[in-house]
Amino acid sequence: MIRFFILLLFSIALFSSEVENFRWLKDETYLVFLEKHNLPTKELYYNLDKDDQRLTEEVRSGVHAQILRSSKNEIEQILIPLTDELQVHIFKKNGSYEFEALPIISETKTEAFSLTIDNSPYYDIVKKTGSKKLAQIFVSSFKNSLNFKVDLRSGDKMAMIYEQKYRLGDIFSMPELKAAMIELRGKKHYIYLNNDERYYDENGHEVEGFLLASPVRGARISSYFTKSRFHPILHKWKAHLGIDYAARRGTPVQAAGSGTIVYASNAGSYGNLIKIRHADGYETRYAHLKSFRNGIRKGKSVKKGQAIAYVGTTGRSTGPHLHFELRKQGRAINPLRVVQVTTKKLKGKEKEAFNKLKENYDQSISLHVENNTLFERTKPLESVCYLILPKKV
Numbered sequence: 598m599i600r601f602f603i604l605l606l607f608s609i610a611l612f613s614s615e616v617e618n619f620r621w622l623k624d625e626t627y628l629v630f631l632e633k634h635n636l637p638t639k640e641l642y643y644n645l646d647k648d649d650q651r652l653t654e655e656v657r658s659g660v661h662a663q664i665l666r667s668s669k670n671e672i673e674q675i676l677i678p679l680t681d682e683l684q685v686h687i688f689k690k691n692g693s694y695e696f697e698a699l700p701i702i703s704e705t706k707t708e709a710f711s712l713t714i715d716n717s718p719y720y721d722i723v724k725k726t727g728s729k730k731l732a733q734i735f736v737s738s739f740k741n742s743l744n745f746k747v748d749l750r751s752g753d754k755m756a757m758i759y760e761q762k763y764r765l766g767d768i769f770s771m772p773e774l775k776a777a778m779i780e781l782r783g784k785k786h787y788i789y790l791n792n793d794e795r796y797y798d799e800n801g802h803e804v805e806g807f808l809l810a811s812p813v814r815g816a817r818i819s820s821y822f823t824k825s826r827f828h829p830i831l832h833k834w835k836a837h838l839g840i841d842y843a844a845r846r847g848t849p850v851q852a853a854g855s856g857t858i859v860y861a862s863n864a865g866s867y868g869n870l871i872k873i874r875h876a877d878g879y880e881t882r883y884a885h886l887k888s889f890r891n892g893i894r895k896g897k898s899v900k901k902g903q904a905i906a907y908v909g910t911t912g913r914s915t916g917p918h919l920h921f922e923l924r925k926q927g928r929a930i931n932p933l934r935v936v937q938v939t940t941k942k943l944k945g946k947e948k949e950a951f952n953k954l955k956e957n958y959d960q961s962i963s964l965h966v967e968n969n970t971l972f973e974r975t976k977p978l979e980s981v982c983y984l985i986l987p988k989k990v
């Protein structure tokens with residue numbers, strides 16, 4: 598308890614005056630950041646082992662970081678989140694700077710809201726919550742099993758329960774959907790995150806969207822799947838057994854689904870190529886890559902949405918783009934046609950456990966719908982402030 602108060606006092610002192618909060622600049626590298634602040638690159642980068650060096654490459658633009666300065670305006674400590682779980686801590690010790698990776702202390706809150714849909718789920722969620730992330734996870738969770746455009750009627754309701762992490766009072770990381778409901782012409786459809794970390798519908802059928810909407814976030818489709826088309830370089834009709842996403846060189850490419858990397862190397866006309874094997878005989882391919890992400894190699898398992906490579910124009914290619922393929926048992930199929938891949942149906946004890954979880958969520962959802970629970974963000978206590986810990990003596 599005493600320790601807590603000391604920390605709290607320390608934190609208040611810290612955060613009232615000398616801590617500068619800032620957002621990581623787009624495209625700024627860790628090294629550039631060090632140089633910008635006249636911090637020693639030798640101690641804080643070049644002398645680090647490979648793993649730590651690689652870790653520093655994970656820093657993402659827009660992330661909230663902190664600098665603590667002394668009364669003489671000298672940098673005392675810096676915190677930079679790298680992943681959901683790790684952050685870089687730069688601190689001064691005996692006059693020189695040191696580097697360490699520290700776990701991130703974050704607070705997870707369960708939040709929920711319900712609303713009546715006037716326009717579209719995406720539009721209405723953004724309008725009511727101001728959060729595109731919430732709208733995205735809601736829409737994408739149903740996207741492969743339901744067709745909002747056709748079946749939605751004005752006045753239908755939706756509700757979602759999700760977990761949101763907070764770090765130093767700010768929203769941190771992607772929200773995680775726990776349960777959601779959408780009415781389509783008055784009929785309620787549900788999705789639940791089960792204890793096995795997969796999503797299921799009300800019948801215990803797995804409904805997680807197998808593929809991401811696009812393996813390159815926000816990219817435009819420049820060429821669709823076709824069994825024959827005219828090739829601009831070869832001047833020949835060729836099949837285009839994939840989808841091309843036009844994007845700038847270096848744009849991250851995400852795994853369209855969870856699976857195992859079975860190929861990550863150069864493959865002639867494909868250029869740098871990654872192949873991922875998924876459940877049920879599915880395989881995705883990512884071609885013309887500029888380069889692979891660190892640690893991406895054959896045999897490694899990846900999660901849906903994980904960045905695996907960067908858009909490039911290697912191999913036979915007219916300009917930077919991602920050539921994306923989906924294959925089932927070796928045969929190319931149109932990725933845009935894959936609406937749903939049911940990979941698991943719960944049975945027996947698993948089903949029983951799921952039903953219990955479902956019951957709880959159903960009760961909660963109907964309460965939120967009845968009460969028309971409004972979206973509300975409760976600022977967490979500043980208790981997480983002691984993130985910047987004094988070094989242990």
Ligand SMILES: [Zn+2]
Binds near residue numbers: 839
């Ligand atoms: Zn292509």
